[in-house]
Amino acid sequence: EVNARLSRSSALASKATGYPLALIAAKLGLGCGLPELRNSITGATTACFEPALDYVVVKIPRWDLQKFQRVSRRIGSAMKSVGEVMAIGRTFEEALQKALRMLDIGAAGLVGKSVPRAADPEAELAEPTPERIFAVAEAIRRGMSLDRIHELSGIDRWFLHGVRHIVEVGESLRACCDGGVISRGLMREAKRTGFADRQIAELTRQGEKDVRTQREDYGIRPYVKQIDTLAAEYPARTNYLYLTYHACEDDVERAEGESVLVLGSGAYCIGSSVEFDWCSVNTVLTLRRLGYRTVTINYNPETVSTDYNECDRLYFEELSLESVLAIYERECPLGVVVSMGGQIPNRLALPLHEAGVTILGTSASSIDTAENRHKFSRLLDTLGIEQPEWKELVTIEEAKAFAKRVAYPVLVRPSYVLSGAAMGVASDERELLAFLRKAAQVSPDHPIVMSKFIENAKELEVDAVACRGELRASAISEHVENAGVHSGDATLVLPPQRTYLETIRRIKKITEKIACALELHGPFNIQFIAKGNEVKVIECNVRASRSFPFVSKILRTNLVELATEVMMGRQATRALMNGSMFDLDYVGVKAPQFSFTRLDGADPTLGVEMASTGEVACLGDDFEEAFLKALLSVGYRLPIRTVLLSTGPVAAKAAFLEGSRQLQALGVKLYATKGTAEFLQTHGVEATVLHWPLEKRDPNILDYLAAKRVDLVINIPKNSQEEELTNDYIIRRRTVDLGIPLITNIQLAQRLAEALTRKRFDDLHVKSRGEYGPHETGRAPVATLATAESVR
Numbered sequence: 157e158v159n160a161r162l163s164r165s166s167a168l169a170s171k172a173t174g175y176p177l178a179l180i181a182a183k184l185g186l187g188c189g190l191p192e193l194r195n196s197i198t199g200a201t202t203a204c205f206e207p208a209l210d211y212v213v214v215k216i217p218r219w220d221l222q223k224f225q226r227v228s229r230r231i232g233s234a235m236k237s238v239g240e241v242m243a244i245g246r247t248f249e250e251a252l253q254k255a256l257r258m259l260d261i262g263a264a265g266l267v268g269k270s271v272p273r274a275a276d277p278e279a280e281l282a283e284p285t286p287e288r289i290f291a292v293a294e295a296i297r298r299g300m301s302l303d304r305i306h307e308l309s310g311i312d313r314w315f316l317h318g319v320r321h322i323v324e325v326g327e328s329l330r331a332c333c334d335g336g337v338i339s340r341g342l343m344r345e346a347k348r349t350g351f352a353d354r355q356i357a358e359l360t361r362q363g364e365k366d367v368r369t370q371r372e373d374y375g376i377r378p379y380v381k382q383i384d385t386l387a388a389e390y391p392a393r394t395n396y397l398y399l400t401y402h403a404c405e406d407d408v409e410r411a412e413g414e415s416v417l418v419l420g421s422g423a424y425c426i427g428s429s430v431e432f433d434w435c436s437v438n439t440v441l442t443l444r445r446l447g448y449r450t451v452t453i454n455y456n457p458e459t460v461s462t463d464y465n466e467c468d469r470l471y472f473e474e475l476s477l478e479s480v481l482a483i484y485e486r487e488c489p490l491g492v493v494v495s496m497g498g499q500i501p502n503r504l505a506l507p508l509h510e511a512g513v514t515i516l517g518t519s520a521s522s523i524d525t526a527e528n529r530h531k532f533s534r535l536l537d538t539l540g541i542e543q544p545e546w547k548e549l550v551t552i553e554e555a556k557a558f559a560k561r562v563a564y565p566v567l568v569r570p571s572y573v574l575s576g577a578a579m580g581v582a583s584d585e586r587e588l589l590a591f592l593r594k595a596a597q598v599s600p601d602h603p604i605v606m607s608k609f610i611e612n613a614k615e616l617e618v619d620a621v622a623c624r625g626e627l628r629a630s631a632i633s634e635h636v637e638n639a640g641v642h643s644g645d646a647t648l649v650l651p652p653q654r655t656y657l658e659t660i661r662r663i664k665k666i667t668e669k670i671a672c673a674l675e676l677h678g679p680f681n682i683q684f685i686a687k688g689n690e691v692k693v694i695e696c697n698v699r700a701s702r703s704f705p706f707v708s709k710i711l712r713t714n715l716v717e718l719a720t721e722v723m724m725g726r727q728a729t730r731a732l733m734n735g736s737m738f739d740l741d742y743v744g745v746k747a748p749q750f751s752f753t754r755l756d757g758a759d760p761t762l763g764v765e766m767a768s769t770g771e772v773a774c775l776g777d778d779f780e781e782a783f784l785k786a787l788l789s790v791g792y793r794l795p796i797r798t799v800l801l802s803t804g805p806v807a808a809k810a811a812f813l814e815g816s817r818q819l820q821a822l823g824v825k826l827y828a829t830k831g832t833a834e835f836l837q838t839h840g841v842e843a844t845v846l847h848w849p850l851e852k853r854d855p856n857i858l859d860y861l862a863a864k865r866v867d868l869v870i871n872i873p874k875n876s877q878e879e880e881l882t883n884d885y886i887i888r889r890r891t892v893d894l895g896i897p898l899i900t901n902i903q904l905a906q907r908l909a910e911a912l913t914r915k916r917f918d919d920l921h922v923k924s925r926g927e928y929g930p931h932e933t934g935r936a937p938v939a940t941l942a943t944a945e946s947v948r
Contacts, residue, residue, distance in 0.1 A: 162177065162178055162181065166178065167457055167458060168215055168240070168242060168457045171242060171457040171462055171472070172209075172213040172215075172242065172244075172457070173207035173209065173383075173385055174196075174197045174207070174383040174384070174385045174394065174396055174464075175195075175197075175203075175207045175385055176196070180193060180203050190202060190203045190204035191203075191204050195385060195386075196394070196465075197382075197383065197384065197385045197386075197392055197393070197394045197396070198385065198386060198390040198391065198392060198393060199393040200390050200391075200393075201386060201390055205385070205386060207385045207386070208385070208386055208387040208389070209384070209385075209387055210246075210384055210387040210388055211244055211245065211246055211251075211381070211383075211384075211398070211400075212244070212245055212246065212247060212248050212250070212251045213242060213243070213244055213251060214242070214243045214245075214248070214251040214252050214254070214255045215240055215241065215242045215243075215255070215457065216240065216241055216243075216255045216256065216258075216259060216289075217237030217239070217240050217286075218237055218238060218239040218240060218241060218259055218260075218261075218423040218424065218425050219231070219236060219237050219238065219286040220238050220425050220426040221236065221286065221755070223426055223765055223766070223767060224755055224758035224759070224767065225758065225759040225761075226757045226758060226759050226885070227755050227756065227757050227758035228755075228756040228757045229285045229286070230283055230284065230285060230756075231284050231285060231286060232284070234754060234756075235754060236754055236755060238424060238425055238426055238751075238769050239423040239424030239425050239429075239456070239458065240423065240424075240456070240457065240458065241255050241258035241259055241422075241423045241455050241456065241457075242255070242258075242455060242456070242457040242472065243255035243258055243455065243474075244383075244398040244400075244472050245350060245398075245400055245402070246348075246381075246400045246402030246403070247318075247348070247349070247350075247402060248315070248318045249318050249321055249322050249349045249350050250348060250349065250350040250400065250401070250402065251350070252266065252318065252319075252322070252350060253265040253266055253322065253349070253350030253351065253352070253355075254350055254474055256289070257352060257355075257474055257476060258422065258423060258455045258474055258475075259423060260422055260423060260425070260500055263290070264352055264354050264355035264358055265322075265350065265351060265352060265355040266289065266290065266293050266319065266322050266323075266326075266350075267293055267297070267322060267323055267326035267355075267359070268326070268355050268358040268359055269358045269359075270355075270358060271290050271293070272287040272290050273290075273294065274287065274290065274291035274294055277291045277294050277295040277298065277300070278295070278300075278308060281295060281305060281308035281309040282308045282309070284309075288309070289319075292305060292309065292311065292316065292319050293319055293322065293323050296316075296319060296320050296323045297323050297326075297327070302316045302317070302320065321349060322349055322350070325342075325345055325346055325349045325351065326351075326359060328342055328345075328346075329342070329346060329351070329356055329359040329360055330359050330360070332359075332360045333359065333360045333361045338356070338360060338367075338370060340374045340376075343356075343370070343371055343374055343376055344374070344376055344401070347371070347376055347378075347401040348401045348402055352474075352476065352478055353367045353368045353371065353478045354367075354476075354477075354478070364477070364478075368478065376401070377482065378399035378400060378401055378479075378482050379399070379400060379401070379403035379404065379405060379406050379407075380397050380398075380399060380406040380407055380408055380471075380486060381397065381398055381399075381400055381403060381406075381407050382394050382396065382397055382407040382408065383396040383397070383398070383464075383472075392407070394464065395408075395464055395467070395468060395469045395470060396464035396470050396472070397469060397470065397471050397472070398471065398472050398473060399471070399473055399479060399482060399483070406486075408469075410486065410487060410488060411449060411468070411469070411487075413448075413449045414447075414448055414449065414489075414490055415448060415449035415450065415451050415468070415469075415487055415488075415489040415490065416443050416448045416449070416450055416451070416489050416490055416491065416492075416493060416516065416724075417451045417452075417453065417480075417483065417484060417487060417489040417491070417492045417493070418436055418439055418440055418443070418450060418451070418452050418453075418461075418467070418492075418493045418496065418497075419436075419453055419454075419475055419480065419492060419493065419494050419496075419497050419500075419501035419504070420432075420433065420436045420452060420453060420454025420455075420456065420459065420461045420462070420475065420497045420501070421433050421435075421436060421454065421456065421459065421461070421497040421498045421500065421501075422454065422455065422456060422475050422497065422498070422500040422501075423455070423456055424456060424458060426644075426766050426767065426768070426769060427498075427499075427644055427702075427766050428498040428499065428500070428702075429702070429769070429770065430459070431702040431703075431704065431705050431706075431771075432496065432497050432498040432700065432702065433456070433459040433460055433461050434460075434704075434705045434716075435496040435497070435679075435700040435704055435705070435716045436452070436454070436459075436461045436496045436497050437460050437461050437466060438496075438714060438716040438717060438720075439493055439496045439716055439720050440452060440461070440466055440467050441466075441717075442716070442717045442720040442721065443720060443724070444467075444468075446720075446721070446724060446726060448490070448724070449468045449469075450467040450468050450469075451467065451468065451469045451470075451471065451483070451487050451489060452466070452467040452469070452470050452471070453471045453473050453475060453479070453480060453483060454470075454472070454475070454497075455472055455473060455474060455475070469487070471483050475497075475500050475501055475504070476504075477504060477507050477508065477511070480492070480504060480508060480513075481508075481511055481513070484508075484513055490514065490516070491513075491514035491515060491516035492508060492513055492514065492515055492516060493516050493517065493720075493723065494508070494515060494517070494523075494699070495517050495518065495523075495678050495679055495698065495699040495700060495719075495723075496679070496699070496700050496716065496719075498699070498700075498702075499699075502523065502527070502697075502698070502699045503527075505520040505523045505524070506520045506521075506523065506524050508520070509521075516678075516723045516724070517677050517678030517679075517719075517722075517723040518674070518675070518676050518677045518678050518680070518698050519675065519677075522674040522675055522676065522698060523698045523699075525674060526674060526680075526695075526696045526697065526698045527697075527698070529546075529548075529569055529605040529695070530548040530603065530605055532695070532696060533546050533548075533605060535670075535673060535674075536670075536693055538673075539669055539670070539673055541666055541669065541670070541693055542690070542691065542692045542693070543607070543692050543693050543694075544567070544607040544608045544609070544610055544685070544692055544694075545562050545607060545608045546605055546606065546607035546608075547605070547606055547607075548603050548604070548605050549603065549604055549605075549606055550603050552589065552592055555568075555588060555592055555604070555606055556585060556588065558606050559582065559585070559588055559606065562608040563608075564582065564583050564584055564588075565581050565582060565583045565609040565611065566581070566582050566588065566606050566607065566608060566609055567579065567580075567581055567582075567606065567607045567608075567609045567764065568580050568581075568582060568588070568591040568592065568604060568606055569604060569605045569606070569607065579591075579764045579765055580763070580764060580765065581609050581640060581763065581764055592604070609639075609640070610639060610685055610687060610692070611638075611640075612638060612687070613638060613639045613685045613686060613687040614634065614635065614638060614639065614654075614655065614685070614686045614687070615634075615635040615637075615638065615639040615641075615643070615646065615683065615684070615685055615686075615694075616632060616633065616634045616635065616652065616655060616659075616663060616683075616684045616685075616686060617632070617633055617635075617643060617681060617682065617683045617684065617701075617703065618630050618631065618632050618633075618663060618664075618667050618681065618682050618684070619631050619633070619679075619681050619701055619703055619704055619707045619715060620667060620671070620679070620680055620681070620682070620715075621678065621679055621680075621715055621718050621719045621722060622671040622676035622677060622678070622680065622722075623677060623722045624675060624677050625671055625672040625673075625674070625675040625676060625677070626671070626672070627667060627668050627671050628718065628722060629713065629715060629718055630664065630667060631650060631707045631710075631711055631713075631715075632650075632651075632652060632655075632660055632663055632664070633648045633649060633650045633652065633703060633706075633707065634648075634649050634650075634652040634653065634654065634655050635647065635648060635649075636648075636649060636783075636903055636904055636907055637762070637901045637903050637904055638903055639685045639694075640763065640764060641762045641763065641764075641901060642762070642763065642764050642765060642766040642767075643683060643702075643703075644702060644748065644766040644768055645748050645762050645766055645767055645768045646748070647745065647746065647747050647748070647783070647786070647904060647907075648703060648706060648745070648746040649743065649744070649745055649746075649779060649782075649783075650706070650707060650710050650711070650743070650744045650746075651740055651743065653743070653779045655686070656689055658689045659686050659689050659691060662689065662691045663684055663686075663691055666682075666684070666691065666693060667682055670682060670693070670696055674696075674698065676698060677722065677723060678698075678719045678722060678723045679699060679700040679701075679704065679715060679716065679719040680696060680697060680698045680699065681696070681697045681699070681700075681701035681703070681704075682695070682696045682697075683695050683696075700715075700716060700719070703746070704716060706744065706746045706771075706773050709744075709773065710740075710744035710773070710775070711740070712929075740929060741777075741928075741929055742775050742776065742777055742782075742928040742929060743775070743776055743777075743778055743779045743781075743782045744773060744774070744775055744782060745773070745774055745776070745779070745782040745783045745785070745786040746771055746772070746773045746786070747771065747772050747773075747774075747783075747786035747787060747789065747790050748768035748770070748771050748790070749768055749769060749770035749771055749772060749790045749791075750767060750768050750769065750790075751769045751770075752767075752892040753892050753893065753895065757889070758889075759885055759888060759889065760888050760889070760891075760892050760898060760900065761873050761888065761900050762900055762901060772786055772789040772790055773786070774786040774789060775923070775925070775928050776920070776921075777921070779911075780910070780911040780914045780915045781915055781919065781920055781921070783907060783908075783911050784911050784912075784915055784920055785920055787908070788920075791895075791897060792868075792897045793867065793897065794917045795867075795917065796819075796824060796867045796868050796912065797823075797824060797825060797867055798824065798825040798826075798827065798865060798866050798867050798868075799819055799824055799825070799826055799827070799866070799867065799868045799869075799870060800827045800828070800846065800857065800860070800861075800866045800868070800869045800870070800871075800887075801816065801826060801827070801828040801829070801832050801833075801836070801843065801870050802828065802829040802832055802869075802870070802871045802872070802884065802887060803832050803835075803870065803872045803902070804871075804872035804873055804874045804884075805872070805874055806835075808872045808902045809831075809832060809835045809836075811902050811906065812870070812872075812902055812905055812906060812909075813835075813836070813839055813841070814906075814909075815905055815906050815908075815909030815910070816836055816841045816843075816909075817840075817841055818909045818910065818912070818913045819909055819912070820841055820842065821913070822912060822913060825844070826841070826842065826843040826844070827843065827844050827845075827846045827857075827860065827866065828843040828844070828845060828846070829845070829846065829848060829857070829883075830845055830847070830848075833845045846860055848883040849883050849886040849887065849890075850883055850886070857887055858886070858890060861887075861890050861891060861894055861896060862890075862894065864894070864896070866896060867896070867897070868896070868897050868898075868899070869887065869888075869891045869896055869897070869898045869899070870899045870905045871884060871887055871888050871891070871898065871899070871900055872900060872901070872902050872905075873888075873900060888900065
């Protein structure tokens with residue numbers, strides 16, 4: 157096919173070559189000729205020179221299929237990835253191993269203890285999955301011929317020879333594991349083949365620090381090279397850099413002036429997307445405005461932070477302890493910002509601190525206290541702040557005993573997670589055991605925290621900035637959905653619409669106490685659960701959260717800018733005054749974007765593990781207007797003339813009874829499954845019965861869905877964790893496959909019914925951002941509204 161536009165790979169090609177395709181295309185569209193346009197990398201040649209490279213680039217997609225129940229893991233012509241990484245090296249082997257580490261899936265490279273193991277390498281080679289590259293290496297290690305691997309996989313033999321080289325070096329390293337010393341030659345060969353220090357440590361049964369010390373004693377270090385569009389035919393004059401062991405000198409010297417190192421967000425995945433890149437870029441812009449040189453490390457070709465004109469020096473490199481230390485020692489910055497790129501840089505805070513690196517903002521020990529769920533829970537107990545009853549557990553028997561004592565449901569939570577990874581709500585012992593297995597090894601080295609899950613409670617969160625423990629700015633958002641839906645999948649509302657003022661007051665007080673106790677200095681986020689006016693703390697993230705951009709844009713107070721000024725010890729140029737969010741004459745709603753249509757077999761339900769791949773934000777004069785705009789932006793359609801109801805438990809049926817009446821009063825035709833229809837009819841609401849898919853009776857739900865006779869499906873699961881192939885699952889799956897809007901949360905369904913009774917489509921006004929409230933004095937609006945990002 158031919159796409160007469162820039163494509164997904166255009167950004168990749170631009171980042172890989174340093175040749176800015178979009179910029180050149182725009183200039184050509186304005187009538188310029190290629191000979192008139194200067195090559196920004198060399199500064200001497202023109203754009204009519206085709207890029208020639210003296211390095212190798214490897215791009216690998218990032219998949220998150222493990223987050224979805226019943227999803228097909230096979231990859232094919234339908235795109236399923238949610239992000240990508242790009243690695244640069246002087247050989248294919250070096251770049252490939254870098255890229256595999258950049259995926260942040262736990263693998264230290266292509267070979268080693270931490271790599272995914274294929275139970276049946278032949279099947280994995282013939283039927284591709286996200287782990288097939290590891291199966292290739294495993295097959296070679298087991299002695300399978302390259303011809304056989306090529307026959308099964310279709311992978312070109314040139315690449316297979318490169319993989320075999322990596323495997324051979326890995327076996328040489330394994331031979332050193334029983335007290336053997338890694339020779340200087342083997343160490344150099346391993347580093348040039350892309351082996352990381354921690355990967356070598358895995359293979360030789362040493363500590364990463366020991367390997368690093370031995371490598372440095374040999375005088376083996378990475379060198380800084382420039383991206384060069386003309387393969388050294390002309391000198392490169394660029395700040396676009398990478399590290400390699402295939403060199404003997406650096407291309408650049410340490411620059412003069414005070415600099416700050418900013419760690420980016422890494423690959424887009426479920427839980428970490430463009431929100432954290434927005435935070436990183438705004439940090440860099442603020443630092444430059446304050447007069448600092450900026451050095452950025454990131455490896456995501458989809459991001460603005462990896463545009464080399466955004467900072468003074470860009471390292472397209474791993475966000476690992478080894479790489480960050482190498483760059484830190486090379487650049488000698490004032491310190492490192494770890495709090496703006498999400499969980500990947502945040503995890504590095506403690507090891508960087510222990511290696512002698514200056515962490516800007518909140519101390520590494522405070523970050524660790526907040527991230528370690530056991531330590532944080534103990535802190536809350538000390539402060540007298542309420543939290544759901546919890547216990548740290550290391551055995552399955554202890555977990556079963558705790559669940560029995562506090563009564564199900566219980567929440568299973570490992571430490572240091574993003575997007576709710578390996579978290580789950582267990583309603584019985586069978587589900588508890590399943591979640592414990594998913595949370596990896598339950599042992600003293602991998603403790604979990606279990607807590608009592610509070611049902612029918614509201615979830616709220618505060619995004620804030622503190623200065624040496626004193627709260628400087630805060631904004632409280634409420635979730636439309638009750639607790640139990642991950643915050644990244646929840647519909648967020650600012651300012652809160654259905655929260656008691658006393659609840660908000662208590663949240664503010666608790667936030668101040670936690671900020672003081674942890675001596676927070678920079679951005680942070682706290683999530684709360686509220687029932688009545690009883691407020692409990694769920695967790696605290698000592699970093700910018702994924703809702704920072706939303707809050708900043710709604711309130712026109714750039715919290716990232718404020719946090720950066722605080723971390724650098726500068727007087728904040730602006731702050732969010734107490735109560736100002738209640739002075740807004742408009743409402744902002746953030747809604748999640750899901751990509752279930754791309755994920756064959758995945759059950760489209762919501763839970764404590766995040767599933768959305770993007771989000772939108774909309775403004776309205778009131779909640780209903782902003783809410784409907786947000787739903788329309790993620791694919792819902794108006795008008796709604798027919799609705800299929802399957803409202804699950806009796807409590808959910810009763811909760812949506814008023815919503816059913818409201819829909820009926822609007823003239824909406826109601827279809828329902830048998831139990832839901834009988835409940836509605838008992839309470840005076842007419843509904844036409846449609847039979848379950850497996851009943852094979854007419855009128856059947858599947859036939860009505862296929863004929864597009866239903867505009868909206870409201871299906872409330874009886875158990876959000878059920879994995880059996882049930883009627884409910886078939887309805888949900890067929891609904892998303894046919895592109896029919898689906899709601900699986902009762903609170904969301906209630907708010908939609910209410911909004912439809914109060915607003916017609918014609919009532920949804922199109923306004924520019926500037927028409928909502930006054931501009932800040934002397935400043936332009938913070939930014940435009942976000943757009944939905946789904947699996948592309």
